[in-house]
Amino acid sequence: MTQTPLQDSASSSPDSAAAIPTAAASADSLRPPVAKKVRHERTHHGDTFVDNYEWLREKESAEVVDHLKAENAYQEEVTGHQEPLREAIFQEIKGRTQETDLSVPNRKDGWWYFSRSVEGKEYGIQCRVRAQDTGNPVADWTPPAVEAGVEIPGEEVLLDGNVEAEGKPFFSVGGSAVTVDGNLYAYAVDNAGDERFTLHIKDLRTGELLPDVIENIFYGVSFSPDGTRIFYTVVDDSWRPYQVKSHVLGTPVTDDEVIYQEDDAAMWLGFELSSDRRHLVLGIGCSEYSETRLLRFDDPTAALTTVISRNERVLYEAEPFLLEGPDGEKSERIVITHNRNAVNSMVSLVDPAELTKPLAEQHWSTVVEHSDDVRVNGAGVTSTHLIVSIRKDTIERVQVMGLTGLGTPAQEAPVEPAFDEELYTAGVGGSDYEAPVIRLGYTSYFTPSRVYDFVLPTPAQPAGELLLRKESPVLGGYSAADYVATREWAVAADGTRIPLSVLRHKSIKQDLTAAGLVYGYGSYELSMDPGFGIARLSLLDRGVVFVIAHIRGGGELGRHWYEDGKKLAKKNTFTDFVDATDWLAGSGWVDPSRIAALGGSAGGLLMGAVANLAPEKYAAIVAQVPFVDPLTSILDPELPLSALEWEEWGNPITDPEVYAYMKSYTPYENVHSVAYPRIAAVTSFNDTRVLYVEPAKWVQALRSATTGAEPIVMKIEMDGGHGGASGRYVQWRERAWDYAFIADSLGAVELLPGAGLK
Incomplete structure (x- = not known):
């Protein structure tokens, strides 16, 4: 639901x-x-x-x-x-609609990934092309000039949805992943519409499918950093994701390991890799409280560790990473977005050693303090910056701050990319951990979707820089000036003011x-x-x-x-x-x-x-x-x-x-x-x-x-x-x-x- x-x-x-x-x-x-x-x-x-x-x-x-x-x-x-x-x-x-179109390429490791759409075809085509490393960070993270309908030298097709969907009553991809070395591509397909997917793995060097096929999985797949394992989620009979499993490539599916099983019927289970790919991060929760468990990849004997027990009834998300101290040494830290004494949530920084103590005795450093007027939706990291998603005055916004001095009085002030519309949505559209930029998606009621790269602030450029990569074309003579969007307020019987977004053609009269x-x-x-x-x-x-x-x-x-x-x-x-x-x-x-x-x-x-x-x-x-x-x-x-x-x-x-x-x-x-x-x-x-x-x-x-x-x-x-x-x-x-x-x-x-x- x-x-x-x-x-x-x-x-x-x-x-x-x-x-x-x-x-x-x-x-x-x-x-x-x-x-x-x-x-x-x-x-x-x-x-x-x-x-x-x-x-x-x-x-x-x-x-x-x-x-x-x-x-x-x-x-x-x-x-x-x-x-x-x-x-x-x-x-x-x-x-x-520009039917023959393409997405803005997004870099992951040594490749640029993008999708094409073709006039007359129902489904997208997933592609990639090699990236260059010249030593100029911003240049190396500038997407290649890809043209709609024009193949570029070295372009590879990962998955053509039109070929996959041929003869099938339904087609949907529920997740995909590529190994760090770029050799293997995993994708999960639903041909019924019931959100149960079949996982396939393709060797991109040969184009051949591996014999590893996993049936009845749920959304989301990820390779381990070394590319030898793939993680996936399984649902129970009531369609609740309750298991995260690990499949070792080349072994029988019946031997797949259950990394974690959630038996509480009221809790949802999911997973992702940490931004620096050092941990598997399991998220377990409902709308009122949650629990995060971490699995280290650098220690084969490591067991799952819990950040905050669900018994504390805290609603939170946790991201482990390495923070460089004043002495240049890096140490493990966890950034936690949580509602502990903060109904609108806040962001804190904690040393994992603190987690062995009772919660009331733990020391957490405040990174983003609580506000009655600002809802903190989440936080993540790159190798240099903290990225925070907030909501203020109903509008979703993005703020960034350098990791230097994070959680101390020397913490940098947040920087927010500036946009010129009153009613808009701006959100992080993905970024690589080592990238000097983050990808932003932007849209408003009458501004077609835009893709920006935001160059992260540096001492030489403290405000950062917004680089427009694409605005989705709208054909047929569309002009935003023909339409009007206003914010109005209704009043409920109990006096509560209810925000409304009112959209109309400019020629409509108030008659x-x-x-x-x-x-x-x-x-x-x-x-x-x-x-x-x-x-x-x-x-x-x-x-x-x-x-x-x-x-x-x-x-x-x-x-x-x-x-x-x-x-x-x-x-x-x-x-x-x-x-x-x-x-x-x-x-x-x-x-x-x-x-x-x-x-x-x-x-x-x-x-x-x-x-x-x-x-x-x-x-x-x-x-x-x-x-x-x-x-x-x-x-x-x-x-x-x-x-x-x-x-x-x-x-x-x-x-x-x-x-x-x-x-x-x-x-x-x-x-x-x-x-x-x-x-x-x-x-x-x-x-x-x-x-x-x-x-x-x-x-x-x-x-x-x-x-x-x-x-x-x-x-x-x-x-x-x-x-x-x-x-x-x-x-x-x-x-x-x-x-x-x-x-x-x-x-x-x-x-x-x-x-x-x-």
Whole structure:
């Protein structure tokens, strides 16, 4: 259920209020699929809930599959008149996208790695070319000039996704790695959409695949520094990553060593190599506390060591590295980003010897102090600098400081790359430990993605230097000047100010005639950061005012913002969204009768909740892979990822108060007799995070209860996972489907004068 939101999810537009189309009328002659009712009782804490549609969970049942296919057939009939609009939006997305393109090369060890996309092909092609070492650090870390569609001398193809995907219903890469010497390439492939991957290893000297093949692994792979082993993660039956294993190349997979197994069903396990590749770093945790374990690579007899025990209930991340002292000697240190006496987190430096003492007796040096106004998201190191990610005034930023004097009064002041927009996102996009630069990604609502290299500060250049490597091209006559993004604030019933990002075409007038779309997520402390989206332009160009509601439960305003929208405060997320909708309805920009809502995954739960809370405020709701039956899922620890959700929503199995609170808002169990707006539930058959059965049951309940005539449809991708189908053209068509449903429902099907592709 946890996922990074679809950043480009939201927007719709008006033509004229009188032109709201006839989807409902066209549905009058159609009969939606009616699932049989099979009584199923669920009893907890003395409360019995009768679920007549639980039988739809039987994924292997031919009757269930036939029902889902009937749902698809129904939605195709109901929405068939939207096909020209879908095609138009698809062509707009395609027409604005430079289909033959490439990423900015990123250096790792002795190679530059990059990906190419080719017009007409669904998937990227992973490539590399040798790097040069001339002795000039900045020159050696300046990416080579690579041209779209032009092969450069010495270019090697590591993986062509189009070849790999041929004949497969789905294709996704869940991780890749290259040995330090550049000879071996490992990649993990999913051909079903269920996020279980098969690991292959290629010898890049010969192009041949090694016989080592590992089935059913999870995201992420890494080679050991000496290239003799590869590390990977395995999930348990409930789809929780619980084992990190090590495979020695050339040995049977059955001999693979379990480096660590996490048996707590509420804890998530992952791993990475430390920046200097001296340690394997295991991260174990939930949303409220964590534990880091380290394994040294330079000592074959070394055992895992724990930085801070989970029993201390500290939420933290740890990065070990060698710090040079005033005498020139290097000694082991660990930089820890933590919430110990710091709700918004802070950064400390600790000598590993301190970790043998009780926590209360340990000496930690403060590197970045706690602030009520600044959320510290994380910290990492290069050989010369500390890199800190922070969030201030809702905006994600990057700061750097030299390692000299770190944690002492001689510590250097932080340096922050400067950008000239109010609403933007800047984040570290990767860097090599020895590099004199760090790679930054930058975007805003109307600035296409940019890639910068930031030359790290030196005494000769104390402010560092931003070097623009690329701005993603946008074709079709796009101009940022045609659009406006502003920060507005809604006010909740309890007086809380809710930040909104309001996006519109510059020609929209504040005359109560436009259509509006409100998008939200509001869970897991995930922030809906400013980001450019080509598909969104198709809605803005049709006059839709697009509002991103930064509601409680997200992370935009610090840890308190998250905590005030989780567990027994979860309803704040839903009421904040309704308050954001009320702001839009009263803003003067839109006709209050022409507002739609959009959200996905946990944002799909949000859609279901607001549909029950305030159905009259929305003309249409699109819920993508919606988590609309959370109580059923979380009550069953055997279901995928359910136990991991207890720290987000509470544990309704053991706590009757949590059970009652969740039951009071869960979308499926609170469907009632009311006129629901047009609703589209969009899902995937192989989704392992939010099972298809949740929207399938929800749609049946909605149709049974609604007193209105608006159509309620479910669109299911039979070969997709949590993110939908895998190819880029298919994904564009899926986005076009969602946006056409919204635009059609709002009477916003025509382009504004002068808008659209040029």
